[in-house]
Structures are given as C-alpha cells and as structure tokens.
Amino acid sequence: MVRLNPSTPGKPAMFRINKLTDYAVVLLVDMARSDKVRAAQQIAVDTGVPLPTVAKVMKALVRSALVVSHRGANGGYGLARPAQAITVADMIQALEGPIALTACVARGEDPFGGARDLAAPGGDEPCGLGGLCPMHGHWDTVNRRVENALRTVTLADMAQGSLPAFDPAITRQRAALLAGDLA
Amino acid sequence: MVRLNPSTPGKPAMFRINKLTDYAVVLLVDMARSDKVRAAQQIAVDTGVPLPTVAKVMKALVRSALVVSHRGANGGYGLARPAQAITVADMIQALEGPIALTACVARGEDPFGGARDLAAPGGDEPCGLGGLCPMHGHWDTVNRRVENALRTVTLADMAQGSLPAFDPAITRQRAALLAGDLA
Incomplete structure (x- = not known):
C-alpha cells in the first residue's frame, strides 16, 4: 500500500516507528520517572499499557540491554543505565x-x-x-x-515535562485504540 | 503487524520510507544526472522504472514543486531547481x-x-x-x-558516484520485484 500524503489531507505519513516502539518509549519514560524495580504487572497497572504488551516490550529491551530483569520476590524490571545514557x-x-x-x-x-x-x-x-x-x-x-x-x-529528555506522571486511565484509552493491532 | 527485528535476523526493520519514495529518489537522481526535459515515457525507458510508477511519482513531485512539467511537443519533466537545492x-x-x-x-x-x-x-x-x-x-x-x-x-549528493548512469536492465530487475506492490 502506498499513500501520497499531500493529496490526502489528514492521513499520516508512513515514515513511522511502529506501535510497539511507541509503547517502549512510553514504558521507558515511566521507568525513568519512577526509578524503581517493578514487576511487569505493576508497570502495566501504573501506565495503563496492557500486560502482554509490557511483557513483549520488556523482552526486547532486556535483549538490547536497556533494561535489566531482577529475579526474586522483589524482582522486576529496571533501567540498565541512567536515562541520560539511553x-x-x-x-x-x-x-x-x-x-x-x-x-x-x-x-x-x-x-x-x-x-x-x-x-x-x-x-x-x-x-x-x-x-x-x-x-x-x-x-x-x-x-x-x-x-x-x-x-x-535521550530518555532523560523524553521524561522531562510539566506533567508529573502517567495517568493509567489515559494510557488505557490510548491502548484501547491499539488493542486490535497488538494481538 | 509488529516485527521485533533483533529476534528475527534478516528481516528488515519497519523504520522505512515507502517504495514509491524510493523510486522518487531513483528518478530524481536520474533527472539530476540527465539535466534534460524528458517525457515520462522517456524517463521510464532510460531508468527502467515502469511508466505508471513514473507518472504517479511525477504527479507528486510536481505538486510539491520539486519538478516542473513543460507542455508542448518537446515537453516533459525537469527539475524545478538545482539538485543542490533539493x-x-x-x-x-x-x-x-x-x-x-x-x-x-x-x-x-x-x-x-x-x-x-x-x-x-x-x-x-x-x-x-x-x-x-x-x-x-x-x-x-x-x-x-x-x-x-x-x-x-541533497539530491546533488545522491547523484554523485562512480557509476555514470542507470542501467535500465538493472532497474527493471528491481522493478519486477516490486510490480505486485505498486499496482
């Protein structure tokens, strides 16, 4: 499929990151702001991103050494290095x-x-x-x-802003729109 | 569809220009090297890009004022400004x-x-x-x-190189691979 954007006002261009990458940035920004090790379940609750998406993204981020998976009762995911270095x-x-x-x-x-x-x-x-x-x-x-x-x-730049935290309700609204695409 | 490239060696990433844009660059490079006004038919022959694709790309390039359409018997398409300025x-x-x-x-x-x-x-x-x-x-x-x-x-940078001109046979080989996608 080819879209000619200038001739179709309102249609976005195709020069795009994919949806999972967009979510990865959302999750990493939340991790940079939280600075705590949290289970995928907790990250899903805190951000409103569906748990299967969180799990899929964390797997890729661990593989690329941006995130570390900590084992044990208080285990979970944390940034592998400072947000300024990502x-x-x-x-x-x-x-x-x-x-x-x-x-x-x-x-x-x-x-x-x-x-x-x-x-x-x-x-x-x-x-x-x-x-x-x-x-x-x-x-x-x-x-x-x-x-x-x-x-x-950097991730530190992306995490800056006047809005102090994610509102899970807002992210869920965003997630609902994408549910069909990430199945 | 979401692709996790690092886990699927050989699969290209999705952070991509679309196929028609890739062809636009090929055609513009040929126009920069030729520096002549040519009919779409001639550009198709010279580059090996299928005529319907040439027509579609020229329409978008004229609309964006990168290319000018000249009317008349010796009419055709030419760059609207120097390649260094595109x-x-x-x-x-x-x-x-x-x-x-x-x-x-x-x-x-x-x-x-x-x-x-x-x-x-x-x-x-x-x-x-x-x-x-x-x-x-x-x-x-x-x-x-x-x-x-x-x-x-710039287009001038893209048009530089030791290879003097397009080989229509090579571009046709490239085009044949894409024929199904640009219908």
Whole structure:
C-alpha cells in the first residue's frame, strides 16, 4: 500500500516507528520517572499499557540491554543505565533493529551476519543488484545522519515535562485504540 | 503487524520510507544526472522504472514543486531547481508528507489545517488525549532533528558516484520485484 500524503489531507505519513516502539518509549519514560524495580504487572497497572504488551516490550529491551530483569520476590524490571545514557536511537534499534530508511542498506548493516546484498526497497527480498545499483552506498550517509540525530535526544529528555506522571486511565484509552493491532 | 527485528535476523526493520519514495529518489537522481526535459515515457525507458510508477511519482513531485512539467511537443519533466537545492527531506515530504516518527505529531504539523489532536501511535485515528498525554510535545523535538538531518543531504549528493548512469536492465530487475506492490 502506498499513500501520497499531500493529496490526502489528514492521513499520516508512513515514515513511522511502529506501535510497539511507541509503547517502549512510553514504558521507558515511566521507568525513568519512577526509578524503581517493578514487576511487569505493576508497570502495566501504573501506565495503563496492557500486560502482554509490557511483557513483549520488556523482552526486547532486556535483549538490547536497556533494561535489566531482577529475579526474586522483589524482582522486576529496571533501567540498565541512567536515562541520560539511553538515546532515542537506542530505543528504536531495540525494537526495530538497525536504523535504515531503505531495506537495501539494512541488509548491509545486518548485525546477524547477512551478506551485503541489496534488498528490494521496502521489501524483504534481496534485489540481487549489489554494487551494480546506482543508489549503492548513498543511503548509508542518509541513515548515519538520521541515526546521529536520534542519538542527540535521550530518555532523560523524553521524561522531562510539566506533567508529573502517567495517568493509567489515559494510557488505557490510548491502548484501547491499539488493542486490535497488538494481538 | 509488529516485527521485533533483533529476534528475527534478516528481516528488515519497519523504520522505512515507502517504495514509491524510493523510486522518487531513483528518478530524481536520474533527472539530476540527465539535466534534460524528458517525457515520462522517456524517463521510464532510460531508468527502467515502469511508466505508471513514473507518472504517479511525477504527479507528486510536481505538486510539491520539486519538478516542473513543460507542455508542448518537446515537453516533459525537469527539475524545478538545482539538485543542490533539493534535499532528502524535500523528497520524502513530497511523497509521504510531514516527517513524523509518530502519528500524533504528524497531525499537529498537518499543513492542511487539521486540529492538533494526538493520533493513536502509528495509526490513523486521533486518540483524543491532546495535551493530557505525557508524551505530548516530546516527539516534536525528535522529528525536528531527524528532519534537519535529512536537510543536510541533497539530491546533488545522491547523484554523485562512480557509476555514470542507470542501467535500465538493472532497474527493471528491481522493478519486477516490486510490480505486485505498486499496482
């Protein structure tokens, strides 16, 4: 599906983080403000984000070493490092992998050892053009600059604000709208 | 659909421009290198991008004043300004609208006069939270920095390279992979 935003007022653009990443930022902001180790259940209650979503997000955040899981009776999840040392780039990469605006470059940066094949733009299949493509390498520059920009904003910045805390009722309203998408 | 990239090696992340935007960059790079007014048909032949895709992209680029349509027997499409004065941000915005990583901010920046309602993250529906949401305003900063980063790379930069021209056969191979998606 392709949307031409300028011709369809009100429709959002597709240049987007996914919904789970959006929730990850919400949960990390709450953790930065709370600064306590809490069980997933408690985080779900405090933020209004559904427990299955909290569990899914925490799994990805632990895997990326942004969050630590503490075992035991008073166990739960806590930030792995100060909020000043966690950037928006870290958060997006934890949920979505390497920051790459086109699929071809993402394969080149594949931390799991994929070959440096170009992929069909926006698709999953390698396009097989490799170094023959005239765009080869040009998107690398763009991606690096976007990633650098995302490194200049931290979780501490995102957690600042005049609103003192999350209102679970508000987050639940937000969550209700997304329920169908995160099943 | 939500993909957790780090757990699924080889799968590209979702933080992506759409396929039509990728083609727009390919076509603009070819126009920057050619520096001639050409009919859509000729651009399709020269680049290997299917004519319906060329037509669709040119329509969006003319609307955004990046490309000018010249009428008459020797008419066709040409860049509206020098390649140095067209940025990657301009190209993405022409096809996808305002650069916004979450839907809530896109509505706030809607140049078509939409109200500043928050939208469900990643979705089309306003979430109705407005200024009550604890994330309110924080994504503005992130989006502005990403947009500024995308303003530092121009079409002239993208058109540089040791490969002298597009090979229509290669672009057709690329196009064939996408044919189903752009119908």
